[in-house]
Amino acid sequence: MHVSGRAQSWTDCDADIREYVLQAAGLVDGWVYVHGSLAMGCFYRAKSDVDLLVVVPAPLTAAEREQVARGFAGTAATRPVLGDLEMSVLTAEQAATHQHPRPYEVHYSAMWTDAILDGQVDYTGSGADPDLAAHITVTRKRGVALSGPPPDEVFAPVPYDDYLSAVLEDLHDVMAGDALLKSPYYGVLNACRVLATLELGPGTVLSKEEGAVWAREHLPEAHHAVVEQALSCYRSATPVSAAERETDGHDWDSTALLSFRDWVLTQV
Incomplete structure (x- = not known):
């Protein structure tokens, strides 16, 4: 029996989540690393994704890339939680050699499910993803090795400027136009994490939850309510549908969100 509202980590996660992750890890012959919320002790069943990095010995053929992606x-159809996997496969050389954006062999996340299953993805070449600068930084400092050596022995260090570039690019995406109104709790928590990182400096690797806790003490009082709402939604055990996930299934104060957005953009 799971308790859906508790914060989980890899060491104490529900049995069905552990089984799901291990089955996914078994799809690729390589070293597997958990990062993100499940590694940092703030995985919530109703909201969180499962983040993985996989390292394979050598480049994959197009057929092998498609097999892994499929x-x-x-x-996706049998996962025990609403959140999906977000996974990238890198070769050992790609992992050990810093580039920005970092090349990879295969990427999978929920937004790719239909395209992959419908045969609409080109597997003839590897890609490059600026987000890997953030994922690798988190993995090196706080990731969990399901197999293989410790992550800091496998992944090359990411210069702080490249890490900042990755997190700021993501922040600007969620703060652009009215995007925050469509995905409020993620956007607010992500902004808190980035602001904390900028304030605390090199070596800071925080979860979204930790960023929000920091923001409680450091953001202007005018924005406290929206931060508290975002944190409460993230931690909530109340089940939501896929359509409701980005808003937690309820209305938000659009004026407060846009005021928060405008203030954040002045800070970064």
């Missing part, structure tokens, strides 16, 4: 996409 394998991960095939897990």
